[in-house]
Amino acid sequence: MKFLADSKVYFLATTDGVGGRVRPFGFAMDYKGKLYFVTAKNKEVYQQLTKHPDCEICACSPTMQWLRVKGKAVFDDSRSAKEAVFTAMPGLKYLYKDGVDDPIVAPFWLDSPEAVIMDMSGGFKQIQM
Numbered sequence: 001m002k003f004l005a006d007s008k009v010y011f012l013a014t015t016d017g018v019g020g021r022v023r024p025f026g027f028a029m030d031y032k033g034k035l036y037f038v039t040a041k042n043k044e045v046y047q048q049l050t051k052h053p054d055c056e057i058c059a060c061s062p063t064m065q066w067l068r069v070k071g072k073a074v075f076d077d078s079r080s081a082k083e084a085v086f087t088a089m090p091g092l093k094y095l096y097k098d099g100v101d102d103p104i105v106a107p108f109w110l111d112s113p114e115a116v117i118m119d120m121s122g123g124f125k126q127i128q129m
Contacts, residue, residue, distance in 0.1 A: 001035075003059060003067045003117070004028045010059030010067075013038070014048040021048060025057070029088040031081060034109040035069065035129065037087050038092070041104040049073040049108065065119045069129070071110030081107040 004010060004026075013022045023045060029036045037057075039045050043127035049055060082100045085107050086092060096102040115127035 001028065001030050002063075003061060006062055007059035007067070010057050012045065013056045013058070014045055015052045015054070016044075016048050017052055021045070026068055027085070027089055027092070029084060031043045031084045031088075031107075031109070035071075035113055036076070036081070036084070036107055036109045038105065038107045042094070046106050050075070053111075055110070065123075067115065067117050067127075069110065069113050069115040071113035073108045074111045075106055075108045077106070 009026050010028075011022050012025045013020055017022065021044070025037060027038050028084050037104060039049075053072040054070070055073050056068060058066060058068050060066045082105050084125070085105065086096075086099050093099050096105050099105075113129045115129050117123075117125045117127060
């Protein structure tokens with residue numbers, strides 16, 4: 001979590017069944033011991049992840065290390081997950097006006113995550129999640 005927070009923006013890669021798609025993300029949280037993200041049900045990323053849940057994030061630190069985490073997206077429509085999202089980042093209310101009650105809020109977590117930290121010199125470290 002610290003690596004993602006220090007990176008500020010990271011990239012989520014999905015597939016639309018034909019090719020890869022990458023977009024910036026800036027929200028991540030540890031909730032119930034799982035790595036959670038949030039998107040909106042009216043976005044392509046949501047459609048892609050519901051059809052093809054395999055995804056990967058990549059973040060680069062100011063020290064030129066990068067973190068890669070891959071797994072399968074699992075959406076969690078529970079009120080408690082949505083509450084945790086808005087507690088972790090209250091500023092998301094500017095995107096989701098109804099907060100927890102906004103029907104497009106779509107928290108998701110990564111099932112079976114595999115993570116590595118790498119660097120420019122070829123260093124490689126497997127991270128337990």
